[in-house]
Amino acid sequence: MRGDFYIGAYWGPRKETALECARRAELFFHMLARYDPTFTQWYRRGRGAPRELPGHPVRQVVEEWEQLFLRGMNRTDATRKVMEDLGFRADVWNAKTSERTRIELHCGEYSPFGPGNTCLFHPPHEGPTRERILSAPVLAGVLTSIATAWDPDFAMASSSEMVDLIQKRKREVRVGWLTYLSRRLGTVPPLPAPVRIEPVGTLGWLLILSPEPMTASNPEHVAFTARIRELLDRAGLIERPEPGPVRE
Template identity: 70%
Template sequence: MKERYYVGAYWGPRQETALECARRAELFFLMLARCDPTFAQWYRAGRGAPRDLPGHPMPQEVKELEALFLQGRIRTSSSRKVIEELGFSQIMWNAKKAATDIHLSCGAYSPWGGPNVCLLYPTTEEPIRKRLLRAPVLAQVLTSMVTAWDPDFAMATSSEMVNLVEKRKWEVRMGWLTYLSRRRGTLPPLPEPVRIEPVGELGWLLILSPELMTASNPEHVAFTAHVRELLDRAGLIELPAPATP
C-alpha cells in the first residue's frame, strides 16, 4: 500500500485580516507554480462551476483572494455568526480526479483553537506522484510555504512516518524534510547525510536524505527518530499545549 505523503506548515495564533492572508496566499501560489507545472492552476467548490472544469478557477489577484477568504470565515452552526478568532479557511485542488489538494487555515488567533495550517497532499497518480516526491521538488514546495506563511515549523513526510516517530500530542513533526523557524531556537550538530539549508532569514530546512524516505524502511524510521531525539534534546521539538477555554 502506498504511503500517504503530504507537505504541511503550522503556526500558532496569529491575528491577520483577510487582506493580509490574501497577500500571503498570492505569494504562495506564485512561488508554488514554479515548483511543478501541475501547480499552475487551482480550483475551488461552489455552485455553478463549469462542468468541463474541476471547479471554479481560483483567483490570483489579492482583492479576489481577500473576498474568497472572507467567504471562508468560520461561523456558528445555529445563527451563522462569524467567529472572528477562528480566522479563515479554504480548500482547493488542481484536477477532477487524483487531484493534489491544498487545505488553508489562516488568521486564527484563538488561544484554544487549532493551529493555522497550510497542507498540500500530492496526487496519487503516477508518474506525477513520483515526480513530486523528490527532495528538490519538495524543498521548493516547503520554501514556498515558509516564505509566504512564516510558520513555526513545516515538513514533507508520510502520515505513516509521523505515526512511528511522534511521541507527544503537541510537538514539531519530523519528516523526510523538516523546516524549523529561528523562533524555535538554535540547531544542534546533526549527523550525515542531513543537509541544512537556510530559508532566507526565517529558519532552516533539514533534508534528512536525498532519496525518498519511507515508513516501511526500518533504517529510515530509526534515522528520523534519531534526528528527532537530537532536536528534542536541544529544546526544538516540544510545543506548548493550547490554553483550556
C-alpha cells in the same frame, strides 16, 4: 512512493485580516508555480462551475484570495454568526482526477483554544505527477514557498505512517523526510550525514534527511528519522509551547 504522504505547516495564534492572508496566499502560489507545471492553475468549489473544469478557476490575485477567505470564515452552527477569532479557511485543487494536488489553508486564527493555523499540501494519490512531486528538490521548493509566505513555526514532508512511528507527544514539532524549523524555536544543532541543513532566508532552516525518499516501511529510515528527532529534542526544538499572546 506509497502511503498517505503530505506536507503540513503549523503556526500558533496570529491575528490577521482576510486581506493579510490573501497577500500571503498570492505570494505562496506565485512561488509554488515555479516547481511543477501542475501548480499554475487552481480551482475552488461552488455552484455553476463549468462541467469540463475541476471547479471555478482561482485568479492568482490578492482580491480573489481575499474574497475566498471571507467566504471561508468560521461560523456558529445555530446562528451562523462569524467567529472572528477562528480565522479563515480556503480549499483549492488543480485537477478532477486522482492526480490532483489539494491545498487546505487555515489562517488568521488568534484564539488560543482553536485548532491552529495550518497549510496542508496533499499530492496526487497516484500517477507520474505524484512521483515527480515526491522528490527532494520539488518538496524542498514547496516547503520553502510555504515557509516564506506563511512563516509557520514548523513544517514537514512525511507520510502519516512515519509520523505515527516517530511522534512521541501529541503536541510537538513533527520531523519528516524534509523538515522546516523557524528560528523562533531555537538553533539547529549539528546533525549527522547525509542530513543537509539549508537556510530559508532569515526565517529558519530546511532539513533534508536524505536525497532519497524516507519511508515508514524501511526500518533504517525510521531509526534515522527517530535519531534526528532525538537530537532536535535535546536541543529544545521539539516541544511546542502552549499558545501564548496573540501575534499581530
